[in-house]
Amino acid sequence: MTSWADDLRLVDHHCHSVVDRDLTPAGFGTLLTEAPTPGGDPWDSVLGLAVRRECAPVLDLPRHAPARDYLARRRELGTAEATRRLLAASGTEALLVDHGLRSGDLLGLDALAAAADAPVAEVVRLEAVAEDVAGSGVRPDDYADALVERLDRRTGRAVGCKSILAYRHGFDVPPHRPSRAEVTAAARSWWRVGGRLTDPVLLRHALWCGVDRGLPLQLHTGFGDPDEDLHRANPVLLTAFCRATAPLGTPIVLLHCYPYHREAAWLAQVFPHVWFDVGLASTYVGRRATEVLAEALELAPFGKLLYSSDAFGLPELYLVAARAFRRAAAGVLGGWVAEGEATEEDARRVATMIAAGNARRLYRLP
């Protein structure tokens, strides 16, 4: 790896927090896969190899130490010390965190900032706020107004909003804002049946409430856990939504995107207000992160691609993602220089944009 990529400071524009307690081997393994129940040894994957390669030395073990040794050493050091070491080794200088998923199991944002020794800003998960509102005793006919008001408060210090429409329904919904009457009717139905927010009208309504905030609006797209139908989470299905939001100025940020990142890159090229990342993939795919970055950069304007880890639960995932990104940047952008495709100055400038500069501008970070 060339040294300039090792020195890149990263803004992780989409991640979650880390588990704050000691994990059993099984509990650790569950966080190495998107499967609720792993079908085999979760270490038998490129992510498992990457943890043994990248993280073992940070815990004073040799590279490629066996999983058993790794887990034993991690227990010996304690979760807090392992977390501190792994986050520090990642070279992340700011974290934008979605804390709307299982937040009770994870470090709070202030504690995460302390553990990472880096500022943390919040990305507000729209569906979590909507469910809070629905559980707050408001009447269904007042739901729409109450959600606007609650979001106004919740996003006061946030840097962005996030939608998980892909998980709760899929992108096969009309692209435009639902009417007030539709929302009220759907809210009445939801009040009757209860449970999680899965009604497509209310999901679209929450999404458009996010659009109205004007902050960058992140959408989960591409692969994740089996709650979703992957093909209905293809970001290209958002083309009409991108067309509908283009005049409004709210940035749309497509998260993860894999394996549809070439389609996402097209959206980022043709719509001035669309950004994207290949996070989560960088975490999971090991040395193939280089290939995924190369595919993403085929059509992506250099100013539209962002770095993220989408790490959840394990501090190992921040480090694996950061190392994978550095290697990918060195491979792809360094490859441009080696083959005379671009000057070294160009390559470094583009790497810095993707690593941090694009996110700083997009989210107006200090």
Add this chain to the structure above:
Amino acid sequence: MTSWADDLRLVDHHCHSVVDRDLTPAGFGTLLTEAPTPGGDPWDSVLGLAVRRECAPVLDLPRHAPARDYLARRRELGTAEATRRLLAASGTEALLVDHGLRSGDLLGLDALAAAADAPVAEVVRLEAVAEDVAGSGVRPDDYADALVERLDRRTGRAVGCKSILAYRHGFDVPPHRPSRAEVTAAARSWWRVGGRLTDPVLLRHALWCGVDRGLPLQLHTGFGDPDEDLHRANPVLLTAFCRATAPLGTPIVLLHCYPYHREAAWLAQVFPHVWFDVGLASTYVGRRATEVLAEALELAPFGKLLYSSDAFGLPELYLVAARAFRRAAAGVLGGWVAEGEATEEDARRVATMIAAGNARRLYRLP
């Protein structure tokens, strides 16, 4: 190529049998393409190049011998001798064979085992059994019971079942089991019109009869001949079916998958009961089998990927697929070692799992 990959013994978990007679040049050419009528010289493809490269020396010709020379030498040796040599050179130690397609044109399973000098086990094609039942004089109202009974007999010594729903309709069907009344009504319609099994209710019914057997259930997915609409054969469309079958314990095995193998790998990661292969692609894509394997391993748990050739008709295809797999394993897993991503021990272990171990466990082979 590193020597350890040359030494891998293979279990070909999905293939067909070979033509048992001498072929004309045109007849040979037709088996080099998925086109019923080739649009040009079928040797002008990466598969054609691969046959000239890999198979010519086995028939005592120089590498890259012209097609004409190759066909002449093959005729000179005779089909039996060419078949024996090519199968032996493939290093396959067990073949799981779907004999439900044009079986009259192909060697029987015992003869194939003799030619390959390797044990052969059968995978039962559900639609072929259903058509046998429909042609057996049974009344439509008794079809459902008769199919269960026939499958019970037919699968007694089989190692798996197989569905070609992708060819006969596509995966855009409801994921759940059809009701008895629906099946009977559809059977009555089928009895009236006759012909191949193409009714989507009856195809789903046959699929679920396969699920009920408990044996690994293979599904053709991804590319094949133009009977299918390729996009309706995308394995990701089976997500809801995977969800529906997850509690039942029957392994689901996605065949071929190309060019949707990244989506198949996601299914194999998130569902404990899903396996897949990139066979057929390995056969067809030449040296790019390395890239296809690399893509498949981005998300695939190492225990969930299988080797297959999907060879049909030509013994050349078994050898081409086997060589392509060895090169791909050496390239991808050897690449891990070269770049420090994994130890050599890890790489060899994973190669052995994909080559044979995963199939041995999945199909409970001796």
Add this chain to the structure above:
Amino acid sequence: MTSWADDLRLVDHHCHSVVDRDLTPAGFGTLLTEAPTPGGDPWDSVLGLAVRRECAPVLDLPRHAPARDYLARRRELGTAEATRRLLAASGTEALLVDHGLRSGDLLGLDALAAAADAPVAEVVRLEAVAEDVAGSGVRPDDYADALVERLDRRTGRAVGCKSILAYRHGFDVPPHRPSRAEVTAAARSWWRVGGRLTDPVLLRHALWCGVDRGLPLQLHTGFGDPDEDLHRANPVLLTAFCRATAPLGTPIVLLHCYPYHREAAWLAQVFPHVWFDVGLASTYVGRRATEVLAEALELAPFGKLLYSSDAFGLPELYLVAARAFRRAAAGVLGGWVAEGEATEEDARRVATMIAAGNARRLYRLP
């Protein structure tokens, strides 16, 4: 790059013409992206890097000259001289031109031939002819006959027809020819509302009028500007249309295809009358054109892949595409030779087929 690829003479089987006036920096930038309004500096893309790398030396500047210097030098030389130099450097020996898009802003075909010092032949855009007919004072009930008659005249000296169904609607239409009654009813509606041709019945009708001409019928597929829904422009959605046209003899030519070129390659393998290219992608994706070509050749018969630039407006795009193709051919086919996959003779023959021979045969060029 190996010298044989530098010497390949190219037939560009699908391109447009060039702007005939001096461009402002912003006007130049707009032609470097598929976005109507660029979201950032359009030079910050692999296409921008490629222009600086490939074109700067042709205008007497050092490789990688900054955009500002490049634009200043181009203005100094004048559009005509820059155009002449860039087209000459591309090594294109024939251009097949779709002149149906913004032709008023572009050089006429004779002037283009003079500037390129190469013969130009026309590809007739079906929708442009249909709109001419609708604007000609004909009655809607006579539209169908008038379109046939007009196409008969317009294609008299043309080498092909082209459909932009993907832009105007998407491929989610019935594959068969609409009835006369449907066409007349749709024409009556169009006459009432006016505007561009977007009615799916009339678009299908125009497409089938193209089929009836018997000339190769090009279809825009894959990425382009945001008028289209990319996923509805996936060439694989044309499978049923390919099946419907297979008996008729009219060649179907899938343009661009990216990022669905693996699916297009499958269509080209299984249907004798289907051809395709990865133009536009070659222009846009920089050094990754090598990877895109490699992916296209996984399933494509060598006789079915064509070279094109899809250049529009800027002569730079012809040169960038030509250089990208030469590098890709050297990388992919040269790689075959280096790894013993094919002989050098085979590799050169295949390169020549894709560069020019396939197009010469398909379009019956002199």
